[in-house]
Amino acid sequence: MDAVRVVSVAEMRAIEQEADARGITYALMMQRAGEGVARIVQQRYHDVTSKVVLGLVGSGNNGGDTLVALTHLARWGWQTRAYLVRPRSKDDPLIGELVRVGGEIISLSDDPGRERLCAWLNEAQVLLDGVFGTGVKLPLRGEVADFLSEVARFHPLPHVVAVDCPSGVDCDTGEVAEGTIPAELTICMEAVKIGLLRFPAFEYVGELEVVPLGLPSDLQAYQGLNVHMAEANYCRAHLPRRPRQAHKGTFGTGLIIAGSVNYTGAVWLAAKAAYRIGAGLVRVALPGSLHVALAGHLPEATWVLLPSELGVIDRDAVEVVLDSLERVTAILLGPGMGTEDTTAEFVARLLGKSEEHLKRPPLGFVMSEKSVNSERPSLPPCVVDADGLRLLARIPEWWHALPAQSILTPHPGEMSVLTQLPVSEIQANRLEIARRFAVEWGHVVVLKGALTVVAAPDGRAFIIPVASAALARAGSGDVLAGLVVGLLAQRVAPFEAAVLAAWIHAQAGLLAAQALGHEASVLAGDILEQVPEVLRRL
Helix, strand or coil: CCCEEEECHHHHHHHHHHHHHCCCCHHHHHHHHHHHHHHHHHHHHCCCCCCEEEEEECCCHHHHHHHHHHHHHHHCCCEEEEEECCCCCCCCHHHHHHHHCCCEEEEHHHCCCCHHHHHHHHHCCEEEEECCCCCCCCCCCHHHHHHHHHHHHCCCCCEEEEECCCCCECCCCCCECCCCCCCCEEEEECCEEHHHHCCCCHHHHCEEEEECCCCCCCCHHHCCCCEEECCHHHHHHHCCCCCCCCCHHHHCEEEEECCCCCCHHHHHHHHHHHHHCCCCEEEEEEEHHHHHHHHCCCCCCEEEEECEECCEECHHHHHHHHCCCCCCCEEEECCCCCCCHHHHHHHHHHCCCCHHHCCCCCCCCCCCCHHHCCCCCCCCCEEEECHHHHHHCCCCCHHHCCCCCCEEECCHHHHHHHHCCCHHHHHHCHHHHHHHHHHHHCCEEEECCCCCEEECCCCCEEECCCCCHHHCCCCHHHHHHHHHHHHHHCCCCHHHHHHHHHHHHHHHHHHHHHHHCCHHHCCHHHHHHCHHHHHHHC
């Protein structure tokens, strides 16, 4: 399954120009786009009480796509109406074709009091927004700006479907004009425009779907376009298979090194998430003093009791961990570990660094020769999360110490610690920052937050098209980390494991909010409990 591309306006223009030169004309692309829009509308809204659709039509390609869509819908039994917001040629064949199949048409100039507009809005079940496309220049001014504002204020609006983008959105920067009509669904042509996956535009796009235009796969304009949007079809295709003859070893063993006396729940959330996503066995290495509190809540796990000091993992726990790596196919390091000095030394030792490598080592401790023995077993792929990231940052050039293509899952604050960049800069350039450091460090970066970015060392990146306050709760990141290590344990490639986990985690958050009735009520455990439903729907 080809992933959905995310492109800039200039990149999309280059794709269309090359396709036109190769014989896929602009007119043909418009026909395919309009038919694709119509099919999605028909599939999504076929059960509305009355099949009345109103199209707001501009003078450009979006307006043309909308006219083609209306024509197809008219042929399929819809009552179709086109409101020409901007002038089109009087001999426009698209208008002629719509009239021939029974469509009604009126122009803004012929409706000065907007009586017809209000009547049509009242009767429509679906509203196609095809006024402006990717070429819009902000701010909007004049009669059309006033028109859009009037429509946006209309209540109640029909189901709003934006054609390629909501009119008034800058498809590169994500800026939004005043009066932009919020869409329930945005149907993009061939690729999602990058500005739609930025704020504030993302608040106006609703759900995103893409109409493929059937362009040649070998277009030169596609070269180097390696940003994509995660969606169900891609994730379905990359889920690990579950053969009937499998045994628990088939699905790998995840070792979760986590927990401290102050953050006991992080262990449970991460371990259960790893199991829920399909890991064959989850082995939990935690401070021994936490075992009694957790063992009865997760009887499926096996336990490695680590030496601890005041409820945190002790520097001397490394040998116990290294002796527990048999059959381990992936490691999660960090959830709820705390940032005490003794735990920092544990992390340094685990990665083969001596105490002297720490930026802020405690005084008076001497590293034993045994713990840095060159014959120590090599570590399997690692996921580093939460406190593990902050402890990692204490080690100079820590990225060289991690196993190749490990997965880092920072939120913006942790990314700031790793990069020494201010959070404001990271948030203003999330995609660029994630990609830059994934390449520099040689590891997969999952930059969490609204519109999570997953970036690979080879320059690829995925954006998760979800932003929900349901995910903004303590423990949510522990669930995500557990999903990542569970997929990695099943030998899913690191980048794909991170994309899958981030998308599934986001969908589980949305389902949890829906089940509970409000985002404010969602706990991390509620997100975890929705993971099986996300998998079922895939």
